[in-house]
Amino acid sequence: MKKRVWTQRFFSPLCFLFLALIISFLAGQQFSRQRQPEPIYPSAGLTAQKKLSDYFPPISGTAGDTEVYIFEGQEAGGHVLIVGGTHPNEPAGFITAVVLTENISLKRGKVVIIPRANASAFTHSDPQEGSPQRFGLATPSGPRFFRLGSRLTNPVDQWPDPAIYINPSGQKLSGSEVRNLNRCYPGRPKGLLTERVAYGIMEVIRQEKIDLGIDVHESAPEYPVINAIVFHENSSELAALVSMTMEAYGFNLRLEASPPQLRGLSHREWGDAAGIMAVLLETANASHGRLKGRPSPALVVEGKDKFYTQAARLGRLFVAYPESGLPLKERVARHLAAISSLFQGLEEIYPEKGLRVEGIPEAREVLEKGLGAFLHPPKEASQKP
Template sequence: MREADAIHPGPALTAARSLSDYFPSLKGTPGDTPVYVYAGATEGGNVLIIGGTHPNEPAGFVTSVMLIENIRAVRGKIVIVPQANASGFTHSDPQEGSPQRFPIATAAGQRWFRLGSRVTNPIHQWPDPTIYVNPTGQTLAGIEARNLNRAYPGKAGGNLTEKVAFGIMELIKKERIDLGIDLHESAPEYPVINAIVFHENSADLAATAQMELQAEGFEFRLEASPPNLRGLSHREWGDVAGIRAILMETPNASHGRLKGKPSVELIIDGKDKFYEKAARLGRLFVPFGPDGIPLKNRVARHLAGLKAVLSGLKELDPGKAVEVEDLPPADRVRVEGIGAFLR
């Protein structure tokens, strides 16, 4: 887990940066992380896509890598942070027995991706407080002090996780981001799943995207970001930075509580007999059959969701439209697999 994941940007990459370029205090720390910029020749909006906020939710990370290795911006700008909590990728959750990495076969050979922890590595940020008071003043359980998605809008002089959150807010400001999209996964027993969570300033965008997705055969729930649940990307990006904010969730059995043996197969194939039984008992919020919910389908959902959100942005706010080419098509990813779209 000490070896960084290899990411091979496509030829249309405009600039490769680091989060510390936006917030220098992160330079040389385990919180610094790569940032990839794709700018089109035509003026448009600016969109931020974040993966790896929670490094134990691989679909968000892998989707971001696929974008980095494939897309070409035609209009506007796309900024991608594939491993938002870089420290979280350097360890796994204690006593979970999770694999440290998983393979994906590509035409160029096998690629490995790390499966990390939901939170910052305790070696990089310790100790946890008994009660964590996040930058908005909300009190949370102590471990949440290391959860990037409770740390927004961050603090320049805060703990490492808060500094990373602050760095992302600086990036939003300096890149003049109009829309932020945070890619996540959730356990099949959690109600906010197969969902688009939206800040109230993005309700029209979320609804427009959901209708397009439904027309293409993808069912997504719409969930409004609760105004009193503070420190999350879909709340603070909207409230503090004033940008449109969307978070997407796909169903991941490998980090749920009902799973059987944690394994590479569970991450990739997404099959689990205990989840099957839970589905039969009506305890899940997504269908879960013998075929499971494989990573390629979860990544395909994120890709379809991104396409629909970008299309919705163009429809609702044409001046802020962002157009990309070579976005891996969701239907092909489901059939050909993730490796077919990796370098």
């Protein structure tokens, strides 16, 4: 009798405890995997691979340290910085940087690529959004999986947020923006983690003698600055030329001047603090927007969403949104075309700063063949979702 009472009293709690331990273990594995960066396979044209800490040693050993890939030709020319992954929930920026890293070589000039600018933000997703942790891209040799991170630095790495954030340029912002890399320029060498990452990127600009900085982003289709190039006033002629060139690729690219009063952003502070030409590229990403349906890897890759299609019919968007969606390959193709146009325009306006870059996939090829055709075949370990 006592044994039966003991069994009835403790069996169910023990079962629940055991189940909770299993769930905790599985969840812990998922969280742990977010800390494991997906491999990037640089092309044979790579000249050097460094870390951000090579330019700013205090970032070494932190979650903000990240890879820097350098491609340099034998002939002197312009120096260009391409930054992806400022906001890891904008995957076209990151994937564009990966495609370039895995394909290009240089005959003239120098291209520096930082694919995961905010490495910490790749290690978590936005709370209460239900965002997928990863998405896959098919290649001829199997799928490659990439993390879909957050707009902000992981609070595990930088916490707490202040009530009001006064960034290094003196602008007052919402407290959570203290973890937004694109509000923290030109950074603080002894600041919080995100500010130190921003300062490290400024050191890359200074030490590599960058002439043009390109920050690659995405935004929601209902956001007015969309399918656009945001430019510092010192880059206005280049931006206008690129906008015209993009028409030849079949892409409309809006011109958006960087507001002088909007501080802390790359297209403002790279120009003001470092004196380089600075632009930011935007394309439309439904998985980043507020009108979307259920978040999923398919939404990230295929870009199909019935709610955005309906919003487009109602005239609520700043970009056309067909029923076929705006797939990731189209968004990356747009960015690649814009970057190619920037290279061409730089040489046309400043012949001494020209670049000769080989291997950039043409937009038409990306649209026809898909992104997987321009990604390195995955190794076995990276095929697991």
